[in-house]
Structure formats: structure tokens, C-alpha cells
Amino acid sequence: MKKSDDAVKIARYISEFLDVYAPNFLTTSEHTLKSYRNSLGLYICFLETESVAP
Numbered sequence: 001m002k003k004s005d006d007a008v009k010i011a012r013y014i015s016e017f018l019d020v021y022a023p024n025f026l027t028t029s030e031h032t033l034k035s036y037r038n039s040l041g042l043y044i045c046f047l048e049t050e051s052v053a054p
Helices: 003-026 030-049
Strands: none
Touching: 003 030
């Protein structure tokens, strides 16, 4: 499998978590959802700086 295919899968899973799972099963607070989105973005930036590939 190509690296780009892995990146697309990970992006799809993150998007599904943020747009479907979290609002329906975890919280309805917009602030909490924004915090989840920001945290995941920071985590991805950290992985990139540590040269961790998907």
C-alpha cells in the first residue's frame, strides 16, 4: 500500500471521528468538538516534526 493511501485513510478516520462519532456519542458542546479538532491537529504536527510517517 502506498503512503498516500495510508494518509487518506487516516484523514478519513479523523474526519469521521470529528464529524460523526464525537458529536453523536461523546459531546454536543461546540467548544469540546473544537478542542478535539485542535488537539488532533497539534498531534499530527508533532508526529510530522518527529518524522513519523502514517
